[in-house]
Amino acid sequence: MSNPIIWTKDLTVSFGAHRVVDNVSIAIDQGVFTTIIGPNGAGKTSLFNLISGLIKPTSGRIFMRGTDITHLSPIERVKMGMGRSFQLTNLFPALTVFENVRLAIQARSDLGLDMWRPFHRFRAINDEVESLLGDVRLTEKRSFLAAHLTHSEQRKLELAMVLSLKPAVLLLDEPTAGMALEDVPAMLELLTAIKNDKQKTTVLIEHKMDLVASLSDVVIVLASGAVLTKGNPSEVADNALVRAAYLGGGKYGEASA
Amino acid sequence: MLASLQSRLYDLVRRDTFLPRFHFLAIGLLGIMLLLLPQLTGLVLVGLFTRIFVLAVFGMSYDLLRGYAGIINLGHALFFGGGTYIAGIVFANYGTSPTMLGLAVLGTTAYAMLAALLMGKIAFRRGNVVACAMITLALGEIVRQIAESWRAVTHGADGLTFPIPMMFRDRVALYYYALAFMVIMMLALRQFIMSPTGRVLLAIRENEQRAIFLGYNTASYKLVALQVAGVVCGWSGVMFALTSRFANTELLTVQQTLNALLVTIVGGTGTLYGAIVGTAFVQLAQHTLLGLRGVHLIFERWLLFFGAIYVFVVLFMPTGIVGLYQRLISHWLKPVKPR
Numbered sequence: 001m002s003n004p005i006i007w008t009k010d011l012t013v014s015f016g017a018h019r020v021v022d023n024v025s026i027a028i029d030q031g032v033f034t035t036i037i038g039p040n041g042a043g044k045t046s047l048f049n050l051i052s053g054l055i056k057p058t059s060g061r062i063f064m065r066g067t068d069i070t071h072l073s074p075i076e077r078v079k080m081g082m083g084r085s086f087q088l089t090n091l092f093p094a095l096t097v098f099e100n101v102r103l104a105i106q107a108r109s110d111l112g113l114d115m116w117r118p119f120h121r122f123r124a125i126n127d128e129v130e131s132l133l134g135d136v137r138l139t140e141k142r143s144f145l146a147a148h149l150t151h152s153e154q155r156k157l158e159l160a161m162v163l164s165l166k167p168a169v170l171l172l173d174e175p176t177a178g179m180a181l182e183d184v185p186a187m188l189e190l191l192t193a194i195k196n197d198k199q200k201t202t203v204l205i206e207h208k209m210d211l212v213a214s215l216s217d218v219v220i221v222l223a224s225g226a227v228l229t230k231g232n233p234s235e236v237a238d239n240a241l242v243r244a245a246y247l248g249g250g251k252y253g254e255a256s257a
Numbered sequence: 258m259l260a261s262l263q264s265r266l267y268d269l270v271r272r273d274t275f276l277p278r279f280h281f282l283a284i285g286l287l288g289i290m291l292l293l294l295p296q297l298t299g300l301v302l303v304g305l306f307t308r309i310f311v312l313a314v315f316g317m318s319y320d321l322l323r324g325y326a327g328i329i330n331l332g333h334a335l336f337f338g339g340g341t342y343i344a345g346i347v348f349a350n351y352g353t354s355p356t357m358l359g360l361a362v363l364g365t366t367a368y369a370m371l372a373a374l375l376m377g378k379i380a381f382r383r384g385n386v387v388a389c390a391m392i393t394l395a396l397g398e399i400v401r402q403i404a405e406s407w408r409a410v411t412h413g414a415d416g417l418t419f420p421i422p423m424m425f426r427d428r429v430a431l432y433y434y435a436l437a438f439m440v441i442m443m444l445a446l447r448q449f450i451m452s453p454t455g456r457v458l459l460a461i462r463e464n465e466q467r468a469i470f471l472g473y474n475t476a477s478y479k480l481v482a483l484q485v486a487g488v489v490c491g492w493s494g495v496m497f498a499l500t501s502r503f504a505n506t507e508l509l510t511v512q513q514t515l516n517a518l519l520v521t522i523v524g525g526t527g528t529l530y531g532a533i534v535g536t537a538f539v540q541l542a543q544h545t546l547l548g549l550r551g552v553h554l555i556f557e558r559w560l561l562f563f564g565a566i567y568v569f570v571v572l573f574m575p576t577g578i579v580g581l582y583q584r585l586i587s588h589w590l591k592p593v594k595p596r
Contacts (some may be wrong), residue, residue, distance in 0.1 A: 052470065078472030090470075092463035103460050107471040111453045113481055118451040165471065 005030045005169055005201050011050055011060035020046045022225035023060070028169070028203055033195045035204045035212045037236075038222035039245055044205045045087055047222065048171050051203075052084045053077045064169070078107075083167030087174050087205070089154045093147035097138055097157055100146050101129045104161040128164070136160040136190060152183035159190060170194065170202045176211065184208065191215055213237070221245065276586065291436060295429045303432045307500050309533075309540045310435035312516075314442045314493035316524070316532030318486040319517035321446060324526035325455070326482040327462030329390040330380075331514055332397025335372060336487045338508030339400065340365040340494020342417065345504040346410060349419035358422050361495055369491035370484055372400075377480035394511060401509035416505030425499045438496055439533070442489055446529055449485060458482050462527075523570050525577030534578050542566065 004027035011024045021043045028034050036044050049055045051062060053074035061070045064080055072080075092100050105125050120126065133139045136156040141149060146157060155175055162170060176187050188211060194202055195215055206212050212219060212233060219236040221228040223245040229236060236242055295303050315337055322328040344361040351357050380392040404411045411417055425431045449455050457478045460468040468475050498504060507513065516539075517532075524535020546559035555561075574581045 054466075054470075074469050075472055075474050078470060084470055086467075086470075090464060090467045092460050092467060094463055095459060099456070099459075103456060103468075104471050106453055106456070107473055113478075114453045115449050115455070115481070115485070116452055118448070119453050119456050120451075122453070161467075161471065 003030045004028055006051065006062070006064050006203075008051070009061045009063070011047070011062065012058050013046060013050060013055060014058045019225050021050060021057075024222075024225070024227055026220055026227060026230070028201060029218070030201055031198045032217045033202050033204070033215055034218045034220060035206055035216040035233075036220045036222060037206060037209075037212060038228070041224075042222040042245075043225040044222055045173055046225075048084065048173050048203075048205065052082060052171055078165065078167075081168035082171065083162040083165040083169070084171035085158045085162045085173055085175060087177055089151070089158060091146040091154060091158060091161070094145060096143050097133070097146055097149065098129055098142040100157055101132055101160050101164055102126070104164040105129060105132075108165050132160050132164050135163070135193075137186065150180075152179045152187075155179055155187065156190070159187075163194070168199070168201060170200060172202065172204045174205050174207065176206065176208055184211070188214070209237075295432050300428050303428055304500075305540060305544055307428070307432045307435045309537050310432075310439040311493055311496045311500055312520070312540065313439050313533040313536040314496070315490055316517050316520040316536045317443060317446055317529050318490035318493065319514075320521045320526055320529055320532045321450075321458075321486045321489075322482060323518070323521055324528065324531070325450060325462060326458040326479055327386070327465075328479060328482065329386055330376075330393045330483070330486075331390050331511060332376065332393035332395070332400070333486075333490060333517055334509050334511065334513035335397045335400040336369050336490035337494040337497070337513060337517075338404070338504070338506070339368050339372065340491035341498040341501070341504045341508050342404060342411060342494075343368060343491075344495045344498035345417045345419040348421060348498070349417060353420050353422040355422060355424070361498075362492065365491040365495050366488055369487040373484040373487035374480070376487075377476075377483045381476045381479050397509065397511060397514065401506055404509055405506050411504075411506075414506060416503055418503050419498070421499050421502055431499060435496060435500070438492075442492070443529055443533070446485075446489065450529070454478065454481060519567060521577075523567070523577055525579030525581075528579050531577055531579040538578060 007025075007027040009025050011021055012019060013021045024043075024047060036047065038044050046055070050057050053069070053072060053076075057070065061068055063069065064077070064082065067080070069077055069080070092103065095103070102119070102125060105128050106119075106122075109122075109125060111122075130139070130142075133142055136159060138153060138156060138160065141153060146154065149157060155177070159172070159175055162172070172191075175191065176184050179187060191202075191204070191211075192215065194200055204212075204215065206215075216233050218230065219233050220230045221236060221239070221242050223241075228241050228245055229239050231239070291306070294306060318336070319330070319333055322330050322333070343364045344358075347357050347361040347364065351360070376393060376396050379396070380389045405413050407413075425434065450458075457468065457473055457475075460471075460473065461475050461478060465475050494508070497508075520535035520539055521532050522535070523538055524533065525531030543559060543563070546556055546562055549556035570577065576584070
C-alpha cells in the first residue's frame, strides 16, 4: 500500500482570501481506485486542477513517481502518463466522434509534425479508434458530430478520449455528472473495467454514493478544502464527521448539498 | 418499369450520390470556363481574374489561421506586402532573369519563415486571442514603418516601380500562371489540413484546453500554422508583384489584412475554397459597382455599398456564401438515411 504514484505535500491554493484547497497532503497508491468525495465547494475539482496542472498552487508541492511536477505544464504531465476528464463536458464539438477519439490517439502516437500524409492513411490509429469506440459503445455514432450526441454519450466519448491516452493515472471528474439515470449502469460497467485493469491508477470524483461504494478501494473525503478523513468505503460511511459534513452542513455550519 | 425509373430518379437526387457528382460537374465546368476565359473576353476581365486568383491565395492563407487554427492575425499583411516588396527590390536592383525570380521566391520564403517564427514566439506566449490580435497588429505596423522609413531600398511612401521577368509580361500567360498558382496552393493547403498536424489545428480551434490535456503542445502547432500560412501568403505577395509591377506601403497596412479577413467572412471560414468564393465575390462586386459610375455618380462611392454588403453578410449569412450554400443544400435534399 505504500507505493504512491502521486502525492501532494501541504498543497494549498487561495483565490483571494478564500482557501479553496487547504494544506492537502494525500498519497494516491499505484493500482488503487481512489474516490474523492465531499460536499459542493469542498475543493475536489480544484484539487484535480492542481494535480493536472490547470492551475498553479499558492504553496505546497505535487509529486508523480518521485518527480516534483509542481511547476511542470499540463502537457508535460500528460506525457508523464496523466490523463484527465472534466466535470463539464470538454470535447471538440464540431468534429466527429471518430475524429475526437482519433485526435486523442494521435496525441499519444509519435507522429511528430507530419504535414503531408492524409490522416486517414494511418491504419493502426484508425483501428485503435474503432476498438475504443466499441469499448464505450459508440461505434454507431462514429460519424456524428460530438455536439450532436446526448449528454450521456458525450460523457462516454470523453472517457474514451482519456482512455486512448493510455494513462498510468486517470483523473475522472464526475463522469456521471448530469447523466440520465438509465445510462449510469453503462458508465459503471466502463469504470469497473478500468478498475480491474491493475496497470491503471484511477482517481474519481463522484457524488453517487452507490457508485462510490462499489468501485472504490479508498475514499478520501474533502470538506472546506481540507482532508476530513480517508479510508475504505465502509469506514468512511460510518464516520461521524463525514455524516456531519454531508448532512449537518460542513465545518462552519453552512448548508451544503 | 415506372418503379425502376422512379428509384433511379430518387438515386439521382440522393445527397450522398448526387452532390459529389454535381460538384464534380460544376467544378469541371468552372475549370473549363476559366481555361477558356482569356480566349473569350478582353484584357480587363483577364486582369481582374488574375487578381482574384492571387488574392484568393492571400485569403486562403488567412483562412488557415482564422478558420482552422482559430488565430486572429492582424499583421498578416506583413507577409503579403513583404513578398511583393522582396520581389520588387530584387527585380528593380538585380534584373529580371528567371534566376532572380527564384531568388525572390527563396528570399520571400526565408523572410516569411523568420517573421512567422518571431511573430509566433511573441504572440502565442499566453494563448490569449485578444493579446495575439494586438501583438500581431503591432508587429504589422512595425514592418510597415520600416518599409516607409527605409527610403533607399523601398522608396518610402512614393512606392517602388519595377520590371518583371519576360515570361510574365504577357497578360494572358500571367493569367494562366496565376490560375495554376491558386490551384496548386489550394491543393497543397488542403493536403496540409488533412495531415495529422492539420487535424490538430482543428482541435485547437474547437477546444484548445482539451487539446492541451491530450498532451498537444498547442503553441508549437500554432507556430507551424503561422509559418505555413506566412510562407503561402508571402508567395501570393510575389505573385501580386508580377500582376501589379508596383509595391507601396499600402500593401503592409492593417487595411490589407482586413481585406483578407473580410474575404473569409463573405466567403465562409474553415473551408479554404470559401476564401476563393469570397475573393471572387468582393472583386467582382467592386468591379461591377465601379462600372456603374456612368449610370449614376453615387457609384463613385462604391465603398458605401460595400459596407452595406458586409453588414448584410454578417447579419444574415454568418457562415458566408459557402455556409449559406451548404444550408440550402441540406434543406433542399433529403438527408441520407443512416446505414
